[in-house]
Amino acid sequence: MNFALILFLLLVATGALWFLDRFHARKLRAAGAPNPWWVEYGASFFPVILIVFSLRSFVVEPFKIPSGSMIPTLLVGDFILVNKWTYGIRLPVINQKVIDINAPERGDVMVFRYPADPSLDYIKRVVGLPGDRVEYVNKRLSINGQPVPIEEVGAYLHPDRLYYSPQFTERLGAVEHSVLIERDAPAFIPQVMNFPGRENCTYTSAGVSCTVPQGHYFVLGDNRDASSDSRVWGFVPEQNIVGKAFFIWFNFNDMKRIGGFH
Structure with a gap:
């Protein structure tokens, strides 16, 4: 369901009635006559819909985390806020950038339209920028020939399934964040799709190496062995970017999770 399109159509309809x-x-x-039904139930909602549409399109947009691909940074059921302007101002519905502000940086947690099905929104961590050579071989991440610093910090207990995963601290640029890497999971990448730019990638039994095309980004989930990401379905085009995730504003199961994250 394209909620942005539905909200835009409601804005146009109620705006026409208001005008x-x-x-x-x-x-x-006549003076003192009651408002007709179409004013009470149509035109009167226009200012509210205008405010909601403007905030959601140009300032912040709420999302709910549907899967565990970003554990331990984001959990299933987290409600997050996404900054809609940090990567540039885009026209709503068509997602066309009209004002350029910042580009995604390594380590950003980014929401984007899934390249294989743009009706779906995905969230992953930016790892590779345009022109980067990204390697994920034997479960070690390297960028432009330099291994990304990583340090094991113990075990992570999955609260919903009650099992432990090895937890590591990884540093991408200035961003330090946690990742999970399962030692007994295979290193090769299964079920690779035939995505645009696949010729830029080399797959082996040990992993994958890719050169990121211009205007595209390489993204990974923090839960490395339970994430379908650029290793599987390819690069994120710049025009698919929605915004930068930056804040957990609610979680029904754990109110302590409210706050910012890396």
């Missing part, structure tokens, strides 16, 4: 009432119909009504 009709404001500049024409109101002048024809």
Whole structure:
């Protein structure tokens, strides 16, 4: 369901009723006459829908985390806020950038439209920038020939399934974050799709190496062995970017999770 399109259509419909009432119909009504039903249930909602549409399109948009691909940074059921302007101002519905502000950086947690099905929103961590050579071989991440610093920090207990995963601290640029890497999971990448730019990648039994095309980004989930990401379905085009995730505003199961994250 394209909620942005539905909200836009509601904005147009209620806006048309508001303007009709404001500049024409109101002048024809007798003084003190009650508003007709189409004003009460249509035009009166226009200011509210306008505010919601503007905030959601240009400032922040709420999302709910549906899967465990970003554990331990984000859990299933986290409600997050996404900054819609940090990567540039985009026209709503068509997602066309009209004002350029910042580009995604390594380590950002980014929401984007899934390249294989743009009706779906995905969330992953930015690892590779345009022109980067990204390698994920034997479960070690390297960028442009330099291994990404990583340190084991113990075990992570999955609260929903009650089992432990090895937990590591990884540093991408200035961003330090946690990742989970299962030692007994295979290193090869299964079920690789035939995505645009696949010729830029080399797959072996030990993993994958890719050169990121211009205008695209390489993303990974923090739960490395339970994430379908750029290793499987390819690069994220710049035009698919929605915004930068930055804040957990609610979780029904754990109120302590409210706050910012890396």
